Amino acid sequence: MATKKTTTAKPATKQTTTAKKKKATATTDDVDVDVVEHRSSKRVGSDRVVAVIGAFGFLGRRVLARLEEDNEVDRIVAVDVRSGISSLDDGEDDDHRAVLLRHPKLSAHTLDLTTPGADRELADILRTEDAGALFHLAFLSTPTHHQEMAHELETIGTHYVLNAAREAGITRLVSLSSTMCYGARPDNPAFLNEDHPLRPPPSRTLKDKADADEQVRRFAAEHKDIAVSIARLGAMVPTAKDHFWTRIFSRRLVPAVLGYDPMMQFLHPDDAVEALLGLWRARARGHVNVVGRGYLPLSHVLTRLERAPLYLPAAIGSSIIGTLWQAQLIDMPQHFFGFLRWPWLADDKRLKAITGFSPRHDLSTVLTVLAASRTAKEQP
Amino acid sequence: MSKHEHDQWSGEGAPVDDVADDAGFDPFGKDPAVVAAMRPRLHTLLDKWFRVVVEGESVLPPAGRVILVANHGGALPWDALVLMSAVARATGREIRPLVEDPVIGAPFLGTLMSRLGSVRASQDNATRLLARGEACLVFPEGLQGLGKSWGRRHQLQRFGRGGFVRLAVRTKTLLVPVAVVGGEETAPLVGRFEALKALLPDTMPWLPITPTFPLLGPLGLLPLPARWRIRFGEPIDPRKTIKDEGDAVAINALAATIRDRLQKDVHELVEARGSAYL
Numbered sequence: 001m002a003t004k005k006t007t008t009a010k011p012a013t014k015q016t017t018t019a020k021k022k023k024a025t026a027t028t029d030d031v032d033v034d035v036v037e038h039r040s041s042k043r044v045g046s047d048r049v050v051a052v053i054g055a056f057g058f059l060g061r062r063v064l065a066r067l068e069e070d071n072e073v074d075r076i077v078a079v080d081v082r083s084g085i086s087s088l089d090d091g092e093d094d095d096h097r098a099v100l101l102r103h104p105k106l107s108a109h110t111l112d113l114t115t116p117g118a119d120r121e122l123a124d125i126l127r128t129e130d131a132g133a134l135f136h137l138a139f140l141s142t143p144t145h146h147q148e149m150a151h152e153l154e155t156i157g158t159h160y161v162l163n164a165a166r167e168a169g170i171t172r173l174v175s176l177s178s179t180m181c182y183g184a185r186p187d188n189p190a191f192l193n194e195d196h197p198l199r200p201p202p203s204r205t206l207k208d209k210a211d212a213d214e215q216v217r218r219f220a221a222e223h224k225d226i227a228v229s230i231a232r233l234g235a236m237v238p239t240a241k242d243h244f245w246t247r248i249f250s251r252r253l254v255p256a257v258l259g260y261d262p263m264m265q266f267l268h269p270d271d272a273v274e275a276l277l278g279l280w281r282a283r284a285r286g287h288v289n290v291v292g293r294g295y296l297p298l299s300h301v302l303t304r305l306e307r308a309p310l311y312l313p314a315a316i317g318s319s320i321i322g323t324l325w326q327a328q329l330i331d332m333p334q335h336f337f338g339f340l341r342w343p344w345l346a347d348d349k350r351l352k353a354i355t356g357f358s359p360r361h362d363l364s365t366v367l368t369v370l371a372a373s374r375t376a377k378e379q380p
Numbered sequence: 381m382s383k384h385e386h387d388q389w390s391g392e393g394a395p396v397d398d399v400a401d402d403a404g405f406d407p408f409g410k411d412p413a414v415v416a417a418m419r420p421r422l423h424t425l426l427d428k429w430f431r432v433v434v435e436g437e438s439v440l441p442p443a444g445r446v447i448l449v450a451n452h453g454g455a456l457p458w459d460a461l462v463l464m465s466a467v468a469r470a471t472g473r474e475i476r477p478l479v480e481d482p483v484i485g486a487p488f489l490g491t492l493m494s495r496l497g498s499v500r501a502s503q504d505n506a507t508r509l510l511a512r513g514e515a516c517l518v519f520p521e522g523l524q525g526l527g528k529s530w531g532r533r534h535q536l537q538r539f540g541r542g543g544f545v546r547l548a549v550r551t552k553t554l555l556v557p558v559a560v561v562g563g564e565e566t567a568p569l570v571g572r573f574e575a576l577k578a579l580l581p582d583t584m585p586w587l588p589i590t591p592t593f594p595l596l597g598p599l600g601l602l603p604l605p606a607r608w609r610i611r612f613g614e615p616i617d618p619r620k621t622i623k624d625e626g627d628a629v630a631i632n633a634l635a636a637t638i639r640d641r642l643q644k645d646v647h648e649l650v651e652a653r654g655s656a657y658l
Contacts, residue, residue: 190505
């Protein structure tokens with residue numbers, strides 16, 4: 001872990017060559033020497049400058065706000081495909097200046113991770129801004145019919161982000177993943193811990209996420225001098241209305257599997273943000289499950305949300321869902337059906353051990369908040 | 381009964397939140413409300429229908445982790461249900477049967493079983509349960525036990541790879557053999573329907589055929605009025621004969637010893653019971 005602050009940014013081209021040379025001479029069996037060399041020769045970004053990729057997304061905006069309050073942070077570098085300050089305007093302020101005033105540390109950059117060369121562009125941004133820490137939050141929050149775009153963003157985009165992080169001397173990286181990547185399976189243990197293999201269903205959405213998760217893991221193994229953590233978030237509600245679980249539960253009828261009733265966990269977004277910041281502060285390494293407190297069977301969740309289950313027989317339910325998804329009549333792709341049938345609870349002991357943080361909102365609270373947010377929307 | 385040191389095992393894979401919701405569910409899906417609602421009905425079933433007789437239940441430690449080892453039989457896992465409620469009534473302990481994938485994965489049945497306290501059999505789940513100080517019930521015969529036909533009733537099948545002994549050694553837990561008679565007569569397996577597997581839930585290896593099922597439709601799943609006998613054996617401390625969980629030969633030897641004891645008890649119970657139904 002490199003903690004020292006090196007402020008002078010060398011010119012871009014020179015940096016690139018040093019990094020390349022470094023890579024060629026680096027030996028994997030002598031990690032300690034490697035780390036020392038990195039520290040002495042490689043330019044390292046400032047610990048007090050934090051970059052957030054996907055900064056204007058649902059989680060990103062909340063992370064930005066928390067970083068603004070943090071005394072350890074001098075500057076925040078926001079990178080997003082959505083341009084500028086207007087994305088931060090949540091409708092409460094008509095005046096952009098008010099938004100700017102709330103974000104005095106912010107400098108925003110527009111970048112599309114799906115364009116070739118995004119890694120170079122991002123590296124330039126990070127280097128110019130002298131960023132030392134990086135949140136990689138540029139992931140889709142819901143399955144999409146635009147599978148090519150999703151693939152470009154999540155797997156190739158992650159590849160670019162990792163390239164840029166290496167080039168720009170990032171020393172702390174927090175990346176996103178999902179506990180859905182474990183897959184819901186009949187032979188899952190009651191609690192999945194981080195050592196459990198990722199066995200996502202044959203859904204492209206989840207395969208892309210699992211691939212990104214694996215890329216970051218490999219990156220971490222190859223770059224021991226960078227503290228890399230991967231937060232596997234559980235189902236999160238209530239979120240923006242287009243997010244997967246929030247959207248599923250916003251319907252009056254929720255698909256369910258006849259004769260099955262798996263235990264579910266739900267994570268409050270505030271807890272997700274706190275966990276991400278905790279991982280960043282602790283310079284955590286490795287995979288960490290981030291899930292909500294408590295569990296209930298799906299049927300009880302639906303009762304509390306006053307939602308009616310639409311029971312489908314297991315044998316044909318997934319085909320029905322698949323057909324409806326293809327016809328764009330339902331928000332759930334075929335292979336997400338398993339998450340309503342088999343267990344996929346995750347264990348967040350590791351998060352507590354590393355960061356000392358455990359989610360504050362229990363399941364009852366989360367469901368109450370979700371129900372309330374929905375009623376508020378339905379009434380007007 | 382030998383004293384057992386419960387504090388020697390740190391409980392790796394220890395519990396997350398025991399009960400984190402006001403509904404009181406545990407992470408394995410057990411619902412105290414369902415347990416409470418079903419208890420009087422199950423007790424009536426045990427008394428009036430199955431006429432269960434339990435002997436030797438005082439060997440079961442009143443608290444703390446323990447592994448019950450039972451023989452397995454019948455087309456449906458009635459033995460898990462009967463043992464669960466018989467032990468609860470005799471000793472006040474709510475035991476957690478570890479059941480096979482096809483049982484816990486079956487529609488309705490699996491959900492009901494987990495609401496009542498059953499858990500999918502796996503080392504990971506069992507370790508967590510024991511770390512919580514629960515009493516686990518294992519059926520080392522597994523599916524072989526459920527899949528044996530009427531002609532082979534009361535004959536114990538092979539005891540797998542001794543996973544339950546390994547579990548006991550690793551978690552420093554006592555093993556209590558429990559012989560059960562009545563499962564085969566309650567749901568006699570006369571055939572296994574393996575054709576048209578595509579119609580079965582993907583976790584079920586076969587559809588059981590009993591004298592009444594599927595002949596009478598869902599009604600055929602109702603239990604026959606067999607008489608049940610349950611006998612607890614002396615607890616066994618696996619660490620007396622086994623050094624560590626790598627000691628595969630000693631592990632299999634202990635598994636075989638327990639199997640022999642259970643087989644002997646089963647024969648005695650069958651003999652003592654007399655007629656299975658009257």
